[in-house]
Amino acid sequence: MAAISRLIVRTLALPQDSSGFVRRRCPHCQREFKTRPFPTDGLAVHRAVAGGTRHENSHELEGSALRACLYCGKVAPPEQWLTEAQRRFVEEHAAALRSEVRYRQLMHVFRTLSMNPRVTFVAVPPRPPPSALPPEPDDLAPVPLICCGEEAKAIEGWQQLVHCPRCGARQGGLLDRTSALPGASDPGSC
Numbered sequence: 739m740a741a742i743s744r745l746i747v748r749t750l751a752l753p754q755d756s757s758g759f760v761r762r763r764c765p766h767c768q769r770e771f772k773t774r775p776f777p778t779d780g781l782a783v784h785r786a787v788a789g790g791t792r793h794e795n796s797h798e799l800e801g802s803a804l805r806a807c808l809y810c811g812k813v814a815p816p817e818q819w820l821t822e823a824q825r826r827f828v829e830e831h832a833a834a835l836r837s838e839v840r841y842r843q844l845m846h847v848f849r850t851l852s853m854n855p856r857v858t859f860v861a862v863p864p865r866p867p868p869s870a871l872p873p874e875p876d877d878l879a880p881v882p883l884i885c886c887g888e889e890a891k892a893i894e895g896w897q898q899l900v901h902c903p904r905c906g907a908r909q910g911g912l913l914d915r916t917s918a919l920p921g922a923s924d925p926g927s928c
Contacts, residue, residue, distance in 0.1 A: 754875035759891050764807035765818040769810040772891035773903050778803045782816035808890050827846035830868045837864030
């Protein structure tokens with residue numbers, strides 16, 4: 739077990755554009771937009787990595803902050819906002835980590851060979867995790883979000899109302915809190 743605890747863990751983060759925005763893809767309308775990084779991005783990546791791994795601390799994956807689509811306003815948990823490229827990268831990284839753990843567990847037999855001289859398998863070293871995703875291009879236009887005092891990035895020329903991804907409030911004209919996420923009236927929820 740000590741060998742597993744010495745695994746080198748790389749920082750796994752979603753790529754940002756030159757302005758510090760992260761690309762999101764709505765699981766409902768499939769449109770892409772960008773926001774500043776959310777505190778729940780780490781949870782989204784953690785859930786995606788740990789989702790295919792059996793572990794004893796699954797309770798750490800419980801709970802989530804729902805986010806809303808900039809365009810359609812529908813909500814989903816953080817891990818559902820990953821783009822296909824982000825999801826593939828995270829899944830490849832997760833597979834590499836699982837292979838590394840399995841390899842280290844199998845290597846325990848070779849380290850303790852004197853206790854078991856009849857090994858019936860060979861541990862194959864795992865492939866390294868994938869390199870980081872390239873930075874995001876600056877391909878979307880900034881949209882101010884009045885409710886949270888931030889901005890997002892939308893499709894160039896988007897003329898319809900938008901929703902705040904953090905609190906779900908509809909933007910445009912008067913701020914409409916009727917479509918906001920639960921707890922959006924709390925100042926600390928955004």
